[in-house]
Amino acid sequence: MKRKRKLSEFPWQYVFFTTFSGNADLDRHLSSLLRSADVLHLVKFDSDLVLSNDESTSDLADRVSLKVRELDLAQSRVSHTLIRIDAIVERTACIDGVKKDFESAATFVQTFLQIDSKYKDFASDQREQLLASKKQLESIVRKRLSAAVDQRDHATILRFVRLYPPLGLEEEGLQAYVGYLKKVVSMRLRLEFDQLVELMEQSYSSSSVGNQDFQSNVILNELRSPTITEFPKNWGCPFLERPEPSFLEVTAMQDVSLEQYSLQASWLNEISKS
Incomplete structure (x- = not known):
């Protein structure tokens, strides 16, 4: 059987109890605390055990x-x-x-x-x-x-x-292809211009109006020929087309003088040099 602990075994509690022993309420509360001391001791032991388990689980x-x-x-x-x-x-x-x-x-x-x-x-x-x-x-x-x-x-x-x-080398390839197209356009314009000048000289040498109309039709037929219409698909460039008559066709139909053609020839020379 567990021995009941005496108040004298708790030094400071004993002093406190003897000092205030005249108070009945205080006696009752202190007795209650003494009875729960053993329980609190067990609770502390269990808490330490739980803490130890938690630390082990955390590790x-x-x-x-x-x-x-x-x-x-x-x-x-x-x-x-x-x-x-x-x-x-x-x-x-x-x-x-x-x-x-x-x-x-x-x-x-x-x-x-x-x-x-x-x-x-x-x-x-x-x-x-x-x-x-x-x-x-x-x-x-x-x-x-x-x-x-x-x-x-x-x-x-x-x-x-x-x-x-x-x-x-996308930029270099594009520049090379554009340079090639410039040469093609320049050569074709020069060729068309030379043909146009030759045909116009022939038309001016004739005095017949009907003959002049015939020569104008010949000029237009000579100028209508296939052109380059394909660009590399990598760049998605637009097609070179002729939706409208070229300036050579327009000048032929408007019967422009040879002096004006000379000015156009100098312009073509500038294009070929660029």
């Missing part, structure tokens, strides 16, 4: 969380490594494909440029090899385009102009 949760973070970091590194491996494989395919025809080579160079923008410091040997192939391909394309322009081979010009965007 375990921290260790598990650390393992999860380590696994997540490892998974991220594995995923990044797989992406790098895919990039190496694609670069290898680009190296093999760049040795094929020009169109395929330009496409593979474009793919390489896209990969290189993400992994510039990766696989330096492959990067140097692809950059060397790109430089060689650019040189070949420029030479072939220049030769095609000199030969006025429109189909070949379109073929090589379309290779400029995949090589990252």
Whole structure:
């Protein structure tokens, strides 16, 4: 049987009790506190046990969380490594494909440029090899385009102009094609002007009005001929068309004098020089 503890075993309580022993209410409250002291002691013991369990659970949760973070970091590194491996494989395919025809080579160079923008410091040997192939391909394309322009081979010009965007040379390709069109337009205008002057001289040498009308019709028929109507699809340029009569046709119908044609000839010379 548990022994009941005496008031004398609690020094400060004993002093307090003996000092205020004359107060009946105080005696009653103190007796109640003494009876609950043992219960409070048990509650404190249980609280310490719960606290210990909570600390153990918290430590375990921290260790598990650390393992999860380590696994997540490892998974991220594995995923990044797989992406790098895919990039190496694609670069290898680009190296093999760049040795094929020009169109395929330009496409593979474009793919390489896209990969290189993400992994510039990766696989330096492959990067140097692809950059060397790109430089060689650019040189070949420029030479072939220049030769095609000199030969006025429109189909070949379109073929090589379309290779400029995949090589990252959109602006240069556009300038080259516009320069070619300027030459074509200038040459055609000069040819039309020379033909027009010749036909007008013939028409002025005739005194018959009917003959002049016939010569004017001949001029218009000579001026109506096919023109370049195709632009590279990469830039979406508008078509060169003739929705209205050219200035040569208009001047022929208006019977402009040869002095005015001389002024137009000087204007054509300025175009050909630009």
